[in-house]
Amino acid sequence: MFPIGRLAKATGVKVPTIRYYEQIGLLPEPERTAGNQRLYTQGTLERLAFIRHARDLGFPLEAIRELLSLSDRPGQSCAAADEIARRQLAVVEARMARLAALRDALQRMLDHCASGTIADCRVIEVLGDHGLCAHDHGAAEAGHPA
């Protein structure tokens, strides 16, 4: 049984983040000392390490919640878990495709700018007229990170 700071160090998850995970029900409410401080077990450490790894791979917390509840039923088929991972892979691939288009558009802007005055700047010019992009970079997909 160890306090939150040691759990944080062991997993690389910051202390306020651990409390946040507890608040949203991703981690169970731990035992407390007489003085009201949280005390964790090895089991919670492993659960948090799982969460951290899944976050590093870009899974949203909701997906992680599902994965955790699946992993509590080891006898069942893993089809649902695999499906969550496949969906995440699809998200990552879509994001990459979009970023590749952005990269190309930015690169072209920079390649064509002669670095003179603003009046002649290709960057400013292209931003003012998507027609000059020639290739298409889709519209901004509503925002997700990782």
Place this chain on the structure above:
Amino acid sequence: MFPIGRLAKATGVKVPTIRYYEQIGLLPEPERTAGNQRLYTQGTLERLAFIRHARDLGFPLEAIRELLSLSDRPGQSCAAADEIARRQLAVVEARMARLAALRDALQRMLDHCASGTIADCRVIEVLGDHGLCAHDHGAAEAGHPA
């Protein structure tokens, strides 16, 4: 002079977003009708189209604010504008590199799963132990979209 709905349609920016841009000072406060409704000019339309295009390319609003203020001084050197675009390109490239690592890790998980029970699921297993990843996908960079 046209109302906000027509501006929204012309630029593809949603009405509440236009009001939000005004609120944060990215768009000027427009004239109003006697009944207090916003009336826009062609100039604002062009400014908003610029913003929209830059957003589509992933520029954060703060960068767009700088680009707009630069474009108001056409005689100056465009070095600053080019630098903003270069930084954005670097951001995009970094994000792509990270996503490529994620994609590979996810793909490997899925490739190695025999799709049996949860107890044997490679997805669940790997998420519980980053050692099984072999290759490295760094820690999650604090979140930005696009």
Place this chain on the structure above:
DNA sequence: CTTGAAGCTCTAGTCGCTAGAGGAATTAGG
């Protein structure tokens, strides 16, 4: 002149944290 669409303001919610205030508890050293 009536109706329905489009406009207005304001508040709160999204995601996944992060930062800070203002205090209580624990731990190590003397």
Place this chain on the structure above:
DNA sequence: CCTAATTCCTCTAGCGACTAGAGCTTCAAG
């Protein structure tokens, strides 16, 4: 045993870039 440093506690607010909704007013067409 006492003090000082560190860690812990709760609570609220903020980030970016919007989105959604309530409850109202104004405009344009028929």
